[in-house]
Amino acid sequence: ILKPEYINKTKNQNEIKEPNPKRKAVKLPQKSKLDPNKKAIALTFDDGPNPATTTKILDALKENKGHATFFVLGSRVQYYPGMLANILKG
Numbered sequence: 001i002l003k004p005e006y007i008n009k010t011k012n013q014n015e016i017k018e019p020n021p022k023r024k025a026v027k028l029p030q031k032s033k034l035d036p037n038k039k040a041i042a043l044t045f046d047d048g049p050n051p052a053t054t055t056k057i058l059d060a061l062k063e064n065k066g067h068a069t070f071f072v073l074g075s076r077v078q079y080y081p082g083m084l085a086n087i088l089k090g
Contacts, residue, residue: 021078021079021081022081023078023081024081026084026085026088027088032067042069043061043066043067043068043069044068044069044070044071045057045068045069045070045071046071047070047071047072048072048073048076048080048083049070049072049076049077049080049083049084049087050076050080050083051080051083054070054080054083054086054087055083055086058086058087058090061090062090067090068090070087072084072087
């Protein structure tokens with residue numbers, strides 16, 4: 001339940017106006033084949049994307065020849081499409 005001052009947007013002066021993002025379609029990577037007879041660990045990250053954290057994670061994965069699944073928010077991806085492209089490159 002919102003307070004009345006938050007329901008009326010004209011009263012909410014703290015709202016940040018952000019420009020509409022540019023959208024770009026990207027090709028998804030091919031699925032890798034896992035051997036069902038071998039042990040495997042699945043790494044997942046709930047990560048924005050955010051340039052400060054996503055870059056560190058991607059660097060660590062690259063350094064260790066690792067792969068991961070990223071769960072991202074569309075509202076963040078629209079402002080950082082380059083970060084999503086970097087995630088897809090892996």
